[in-house]
Amino acid sequence: MHILVTSATSFEITPLHDHLETHFELLEPLVFRKKELFVSLLLTGAGLPISMYAHTKALSKQRYDLVINAGIAGAIDRNLAIGDVVQVVSERFGDLGIEDKDGSFKDLFALELLQSDEPPFENGLLKNPIADFNFLPPVRGVTVNTIKGATTSIPTWLVQANADVESMEGAACFYVCLLEKMPFLEVRAISNYVEPRNRANWNLPLSIHQLNQVLIEMVEGFIQS
Numbered sequence: 001m002h003i004l005v006t007s008a009t010s011f012e013i014t015p016l017h018d019h020l021e022t023h024f025e026l027l028e029p030l031v032f033r034k035k036e037l038f039v040s041l042l043l044t045g046a047g048l049p050i051s052m053y054a055h056t057k058a059l060s061k062q063r064y065d066l067v068i069n070a071g072i073a074g075a076i077d078r079n080l081a082i083g084d085v086v087q088v089v090s091e092r093f094g095d096l097g098i099e100d101k102d103g104s105f106k107d108l109f110a111l112e113l114l115q116s117d118e119p120p121f122e123n124g125l126l127k128n129p130i131a132d133f134n135f136l137p138p139v140r141g142v143t144v145n146t147i148k149g150a151t152t153s154i155p156t157w158l159v160q161a162n163a164d165v166e167s168m169e170g171a172a173c174f175y176v177c178l179l180e181k182m183p184f185l186e187v188r189a190i191s192n193y194v195e196p197r198n199r200a201n202w203n204l205p206l207s208i209h210q211l212n213q214v215l216i217e218m219v220e221g222f223i224q225s
Contacts (some may be wrong), residue, residue: 001222002038004064005215006055008046008169013070015203015212016219017041035178037223040064044169048093048145049084052172057193059180069173070092070215072207073188077139077164080190083206089131090188091171092124092163095144105160126171130183136214141186143171166194187214 007013009225017030020039024032030041044054059067073086080086108114109124116124131138142163170186177184189211192202 001036001065002040002041002062002220003222004040004058004067006042006044006051006058006067006069006173007071008044008051009071010043012208013041013212013215016070016215017211019212019216020219027067035223037219038220039219042173047145047168048172051169052176055173055176059176059182064182066185067173067177068215069170069184069186070211071169071188072191072204072211073141073165073167073169073170074192074194075165076142076194077188078193080137080139080164082190082203083210084190085136085210086139086188086190087131087136088165088167088170088188089128089138091126091141091143091174091186093144093171094142094160094163094166095146118177126174127179128174128184128186131185135185136187139188141165141167141170141188143167143169163175165190187211187218189214 005013005016010017018033020041024034024039027033027038032039042058044051044053091108095105097105097111099105105125109116114121120126140163142165144166145168165188167188170188173184173186189207191204191207196203
C-alpha cells in the first residue's frame with residue numbers, strides 16, 4: 001500500500017515526519033517504508049492555485065492507494081473546540097465568483113458558468129465518496145483564497161460560507177483527486193475560530209499535536225491491518 005500525505009506547510013506535519021524518520025526506512029527524501037506500507041509526504045505550499053498545481057503534478061506522475069490531505073483549519077461552527085480533529089467530507093470553493101453591486105456573492109453555479117452537477121461536482125459541492133463517518137467527526141469545508149479576518153466582512157461570510165470549517169487548500173485536493181479517481185481523505189485540526197483576526201486566540205501547538213497523533217495512528221493502523 002502506498003499513501004501520499006499532503007500538507008500546505010512542513011510545520012503542520014513535522015511530528016508525522018519525525019515519526020516516519022524514527023520508525024520507518026527512508027527510501028528517498030520524503031518517501032518512507034515499513035513492511036508493505038509506503039508513505040510519501042508532499043508539501044504543496046499554501047493557497048488554492050499553488051496546492052492544486054502540486055496535487056495535479058504529483059498525481060499525474062504516480063497513483064496512490066490513498067491521498068490524505070492534512071492541516072489546520074478555522075472553525076466556523078462554534079460547537080467545534082480548538083484542537084478537535086475532524087474529517088472534511090465535502091468541500092466548496094468559497095470565493096470563486098463575483099461580488100454584486102449590493103455586496104452579495106454569486107458563485108459560478110449561480111452565474112450559470114458551471115453546472116451544479118458537472119463532474120466532479122454534486123449539487124455544487126465536491127463530495128468524498130469514501131468518507132468514513134465513523135472515523136472522525138464529519139464536517140463541511142469551504143476553501144478560500146482570502147481568509148476572512150475583518151469585523152466588517154465576517155458576519156456576511158458566516159452566512160455565505162455554508163460550511164463548518166475554513167481552509168485555503170482543501171478543495172484543491174478534493175477537485176484533483178475526484179478528477180483523477182484517486183481515493184482520498186481530508187483531515188483537519190481546529191486551530192482557531194473564524195472571528196476578527198487575533199493570533200493570540202489561536203492554539204497552533206495543540207492543533208498540530210492533535211492532528212499528528214491522528215495521522216500517526218492512521219499510518220500505524222495501515223500496517224497492522
